[in-house]
Amino acid sequence: LGAFHQVAQAEVLINATNGTGSLAALEAAGEAALEGKILLDIANPLDFSQGMPPTLSVKDTDSLAEQIQRRFPALKVVKTLNTMNVMLMVNPGNLQNGDHTVFVSGDDAAARAAVKGYLQSWFGWREDRILDLGALETARGTEMLLPLWLRLFGVFGNAPFQFKVVS
Ligand SMILES: NC(=O)c1ccc[n+]([C@@H]2O[C@H](COP(=O)([O-])OP(=O)(O)OC[C@H]3O[C@@H](n4cnc5c(N)ncnc54)[C@H](OP(=O)(O)O)[C@@H]3O)[C@@H](O)[C@H]2O)c1
Secondary structure, three states: OHHHHHHHHOOEEEEOOOHHHHHHHHHHHOHHHHOOOEEEEOOOOEEOOOOOOOEEOOOOOOOHHHHHHHHOOOOEEEEEOOOOOHHHHHOHHHOHHHOOOEEEEEOOHHHHHHHHHHHHHHHOOOHHHEEEEEOHHHHHHHHOOHHHHHHHHHHHOOOOOOOOOOO
């Protein structure tokens, strides 16, 4: 009941649960509380059950973001921020003056636009560094960056590092 009330009062939800628990956590909040909300989904479908490094519990033909969207169609799921360390998510300027890339995926164009605004106004992301990939299906690509991200962590350790797309 507590989870329901907290979620029902929020304007925007952030899914910061581990990927294997995301659906259960949203179930606990209840569909009624999720109605019409934007879900800023930063979770990764990492499966640690076979040890390190973790594998992806869903990939290639599906994604965690799409699983959430299918199960809760009243939500507007927008995948973003999952491809970087949490410190950079909310302080992009801490690395290269914020000159690195954050991806945005979601089926609802208005929700993607709203999230791009939140990224700028809440966390200070540069508009020209927000890369709108389009439909939620593109989250397959950003979730599948995690195996690379984990190997980069092996190289850089805790030092800040990030993906930067140039064209
Ligand atoms: N940390 C980062 O730098 C980073 C970067 C990019 C993406 N992410 C993604 O962000 C998510 C959170 O990361 P984290 O490092 O904070 O992970 P974490 O320390 O493992 O935290 C996961 C949280 O999810 C909660 N949870 C799991 N199942 C739940 C359920 N059924 N109902 C309610 N709550 C549930 C856990 O609660 P309990 O403790 O009570 O079990 C815990 O608070 C992950 O998906 C991760 O891949 C993290």
